[in-house]
Amino acid sequence: MLRPCLTRAQNANAPGTARRTSGYVRPKHDERAERLLGPTMSIDHAERTISGIERSDSTIKITFDPGTDRLIGLGFTNGLLQVLTLGIYSAWAKTEVRRKLWSFTRLNGEPLEYTGTGRELFIGFLIVFALVLMPTFAGGAAISILLPGRADAVTAYQFAVYTLFLFLVGNAFYRAQRYRLSRTQWRGIRGALVGSAGQYGWTYFWTLAGPAIFITAAALLAAWSIGPDVGGTILLVGFIAALWILPWRANKLQRMMTDATRFGDRRVTYTGTSGPLYARYLYAWAGSAVVILAAIAVSVQMIAASGAFQVWMQTKQLPPLEDGAKLAAVWLSVLVLCAMITASYRASQIRHFARNTHFEGASFRSSVAGPRLAWLILSNWLLRIGAIATAIAAGSLLIYITGAIPKPGTTDAARIGTATLDVLLILVPIVVMSAVATAFAQFRSTRYLVSNLSLDGVVDIDAIMQNQDAAPKRGEGLAQVFDIDGF
Amino acid sequence: MASSPAGSGDPIEYYARFSDGKSAGARDATVMLGLSGLEIVQASPHIRAVWAYANLRSGEPLRERAVDALLRSTEQAGASLFVPGQPFAAALMTRAPHLTARAERWRHARPWIGLAVAIVASGAAIYASGWSPARAIATGLPDSWRQRLGQQVITSMTEGYKKCVDPRGLDALRSLNDRLADATGTGRPFTIVVYDWPLTNAFAVPGDQIVMTQGLLAKADSADEVAGVLAHEMGHGIELHPETGIIRAVGLAAAVELMMGGSSGGLANIGLVLAQLGSTRAAEREADLQALRVLRQAQISPAGLGNFFKRMLSQEKKGDTPGQLKQFDILSTHPPTEERQALVERQEPYASTAALSPAAWKALKGICTTTVDAAPAPSPAEQPRQAL
Numbered sequence: 001m002l003r004p005c006l007t008r009a010q011n012a013n014a015p016g017t018a019r020r021t022s023g024y025v026r027p028k029h030d031e032r033a034e035r036l037l038g039p040t041m042s043i044d045h046a047e048r049t050i051s052g053i054e055r056s057d058s059t060i061k062i063t064f065d066p067g068t069d070r071l072i073g074l075g076f077t078n079g080l081l082q083v084l085t086l087g088i089y090s091a092w093a094k095t096e097v098r099r100k101l102w103s104f105t106r107l108n109g110e111p112l113e114y115t116g117t118g119r120e121l122f123i124g125f126l127i128v129f130a131l132v133l134m135p136t137f138a139g140g141a142a143i144s145i146l147l148p149g150r151a152d153a154v155t156a157y158q159f160a161v162y163t164l165f166l167f168l169v170g171n172a173f174y175r176a177q178r179y180r181l182s183r184t185q186w187r188g189i190r191g192a193l194v195g196s197a198g199q200y201g202w203t204y205f206w207t208l209a210g211p212a213i214f215i216t217a218a219a220l221l222a223a224w225s226i227g228p229d230v231g232g233t234i235l236l237v238g239f240i241a242a243l244w245i246l247p248w249r250a251n252k253l254q255r256m257m258t259d260a261t262r263f264g265d266r267r268v269t270y271t272g273t274s275g276p277l278y279a280r281y282l283y284a285w286a287g288s289a290v291v292i293l294a295a296i297a298v299s300v301q302m303i304a305a306s307g308a309f310q311v312w313m314q315t316k317q318l319p320p321l322e323d324g325a326k327l328a329a330v331w332l333s334v335l336v337l338c339a340m341i342t343a344s345y346r347a348s349q350i351r352h353f354a355r356n357t358h359f360e361g362a363s364f365r366s367s368v369a370g371p372r373l374a375w376l377i378l379s380n381w382l383l384r385i386g387a388i389a390t391a392i393a394a395g396s397l398l399i400y401i402t403g404a405i406p407k408p409g410t411t412d413a414a415r416i417g418t419a420t421l422d423v424l425l426i427l428v429p430i431v432v433m434s435a436v437a438t439a440f441a442q443f444r445s446t447r448y449l450v451s452n453l454s455l456d457g458v459v460d461i462d463a464i465m466q467n468q469d470a471a472p473k474r475g476e477g478l479a480q481v482f483d484i485d486g487f
Numbered sequence: 488m489a490s491s492p493a494g495s496g497d498p499i500e501y502y503a504r505f506s507d508g509k510s511a512g513a514r515d516a517t518v519m520l521g522l523s524g525l526e527i528v529q530a531s532p533h534i535r536a537v538w539a540y541a542n543l544r545s546g547e548p549l550r551e552r553a554v555d556a557l558l559r560s561t562e563q564a565g566a567s568l569f570v571p572g573q574p575f576a577a578a579l580m581t582r583a584p585h586l587t588a589r590a591e592r593w594r595h596a597r598p599w600i601g602l603a604v605a606i607v608a609s610g611a612a613i614y615a616s617g618w619s620p621a622r623a624i625a626t627g628l629p630d631s632w633r634q635r636l637g638q639q640v641i642t643s644m645t646e647g648y649k650k651c652v653d654p655r656g657l658d659a660l661r662s663l664n665d666r667l668a669d670a671t672g673t674g675r676p677f678t679i680v681v682y683d684w685p686l687t688n689a690f691a692v693p694g695d696q697i698v699m700t701q702g703l704l705a706k707a708d709s710a711d712e713v714a715g716v717l718a719h720e721m722g723h724g725i726e727l728h729p730e731t732g733i734i735r736a737v738g739l740a741a742a743v744e745l746m747m748g749g750s751s752g753g754l755a756n757i758g759l760v761l762a763q764l765g766s767t768r769a770a771e772r773e774a775d776l777q778a779l780r781v782l783r784q785a786q787i788s789p790a791g792l793g794n795f796f797k798r799m800l801s802q803e804k805k806g807d808t809p810g811q812l813k814q815f816d817i818l819s820t821h822p823p824t825e826e827r828q829a830l831v832e833r834q835e836p837y838a839s840t841a842a843l844s845p846a847a848w849k850a851l852k853g854i855c856t857t858t859v860d861a862a863p864a865p866s867p868a869e870q871p872r873q874a875l
Binding site: 065067069088096099110141144146147189464 | 582588
């Protein structure tokens with residue numbers, strides 16, 4: 001939507017020379033304004049377009065208004081700067097993308113503002129690197145050195161680390177959301193997430209680990225008292241059945257997160273129950289099961305018919321490329337089909353979460369649709385893969401054109417120089433194209449989700465006061481490390 | 488006529504929405520681009536404010552094609568001013584250039600570009616000086632750490648293969664090991680283990696330990712050839728190449744992780760990095776030079792060292808090596824055979840005897856007639872000197 005500025009002569013405030021229309025001041029006759037707006041745009045046209053900024057502050061209209069920007073240029077620049085700074089700039093790159101996406105998102109025509117900084121993200125990451133990643137790695141290295149060859153010790157350590165990470169992932173989600181909300185403003189009023197990240201992390205953990213421990217214990221007991229076959233069956237069936245906890249779990253976590261969300265001094269509330277999610281979940285669960293079982297049947301038949309796989313099992317001689325490609329195609333199709341089925345459920349979950357989320361007297365509503373969401377996810381993946389493939393092709397072409405191929409008989413220094421150039425010619429296009437694809441994919445996802453979101457009902461906007469809680473000082477390092485920070 | 492307190496700024500007034508940051512309500516306002524700052528006039532209640540350009544902050548960086556501007560000022564914490572329309576944003580760019588995307592990016596990236604240049608320059612200087620930080624750290628590692636690290640590498644790389652333990656073969660190997668290890672002059676005990684593995688390979692791991700495969704023994708024509716290969720691997724051990732390689736790989740992975748903001752999975756793939764370690768060509772040359780010194784000291788002919796690799800290369804050219812194994816083969820990490828052959832031929836002749844007697848050589852060839860599952864390696868304290 002076009003949003004021209006409105007101008008007027010300096011004396012427009014003088015009594016009798018201006019009239020008020022839709023809340024802004026316009027002179028009766030203003031040659032200068034007309035000149036600035038250009039011959040194709042009249043003041044009246046400007047009035048109509050500017051009326052996109054709602055004057056009635058009792059409802060909130062959510063829009064996504066990127067103009068002509070698709071973040072492709074920003075992605076390109078960010079990619080180049082990441083190369084020039086050996087990757088360190090990524091925190092600032094991420095921040096600039098967020099600032100754009102936030103500013104495209106409008107409430108009553110006025111943009112959200114992202115006030116986080118690259119410095120906060122970078123420091124957050126450094127702290128997590130020092131307190132989580134390095135100790136984890138050092139612990140693994142210490143076990144390797146102190147208990148060499150002890151596979152059981154390594155397994156126990158890995159189990160402990162994965163358990164800790166499972167707890168930390170929930171924690172990371174919460175902290176990331178708290179940071180982003182605290183750095184999100186509209187009309188200077190910021191969001192907040194109160195509550196405990198530890199409590200959320202614990203719920204995130206036990207709702208997965210609890211059933212897993214129970215099923216494993218039951219299977220072990222059955223294996224010990226009845227037989228290993230029964231134990232194995234209980235384990236398999238138990239874990240498949242345990243998937244049914246997921247809608248209840250998602251709803252519970254959503255409630256924890258939403259009920260702790262604030263905009264200014266006002267609460268956001270959640271009233272959803274998991275019941276309505278289960279009908280959709282049945283379709284997704286059964287659909288995925290049918291697809292996977294069919295793929296297993298097809299794969300078994302292919303393996304039996306080929307014979308090459310038996311040779312592979314016995315001699316480690318890889319099967320022919322054609323047989324491998326056929327099998328890979330089957331499971332790639334499974335991946336795509338399951339992604340589509342899952343997307344359909346995800347879309348219904350998003351709609352469920354939205355309609356049960358309330359702010360003041362209004363309720364959110366999402367019109368996200370399964371097929372569109374599936375296409376969005378799939379096409380974003382294709383976009384990323386295509387970008388990297390293009391970068392590799394471009395890099396290879398550059399190597400061919402420059403003739404930068406290590407040649408035998410040359411000195412070590414020359415060979416190292418050529419090899420370094422080769423790496424750069426491949427790596428730089430990959431980093432740049434990945435940054436472009438990532439920024440564009442994030443743009444597409446945000447556009448789809450925001451464009452399909454609305455807030456229905458009356459909100460007394462003037463009554464919303466600033467949030468007085470202290471905001472976190474650092475960025476979401478933990479979520480960044482687990483690669484779950486989304487944007 | 489509204490006057491600018493700064494004197495002669497832009498006389499155009501722009502429509503704006505002003506929020507005080509205390510409540511979410513917004514008020515109509517007009518804004519003018521004064522000489523030193525934005526002049527904001529709120530109509531009702533009538534409030535006038537000036538925000539100096541230097542103190543302005545923008546919601547998103549200003550661009551030529553920006554459709555509007557969202558501004559804050561450090562002079563009025565919490566307040567924000569939304570000015571719709573491209574002309575205002577464009578006009579503001581000339582008065583507050585620090586708000587443009589280019590200026591912001593340069594301000595944020597400049598110190599890191601400087602740091603990147605310093606890192607690259609330091610790396611180049613260290614490389615040019617020939618000093619290896621990884622080697623320096625490797626030299627400082629306690630022997631017990633080196634040995635435990637080596638055992639870990641052996642365990643991970645030989646998984647699924649049985650250890651060769653035929654008693655007569657072990658005696659022959661111990662005899663060869665004693666002769667070569669004494670000749671190193673380092674006083675360090677070397678441990679050699681043979682695995683029933685068809686691949687033609689031998690490699691040194693940390694802690695002066697060497698793994699040799701049954702495939703290599705099968706391909707070797709004489710004990711001198713095996714002695715040459717073992718002397719070469721001992722050369723790696725003397726030069727601490729395995730330890731240096733691991734420390735370098737870990738350091739690089741950590742650096743990549745740090746630079747890529749934790750999303751590269753670098754640390755998670757340390758195991759892969761360790762497994763894929765390859766010796767550099769310079770390290771291979773150093774190992775060859777050490778091997779020639781050891782062989783001379785042990786009075787074993789150096790011809791075996793050159794011959795073995797030469798024959799392997801010719802077999803590979805004929806296609807005797809299965810294609811899938813090539814990338815893991817001993818030749819993949821070694822310098823050109825011609826270069827090694829020339830190095831061997833440049834050696835002054837010296838009196839030598841066969842590395843092993845014919846009977847001992849036959850016993851060594853048959854070391855894999857008895858195999859055992861590779862149990863966890865004993866701790867260094869439990870190992871006899873030059874144990875197999």
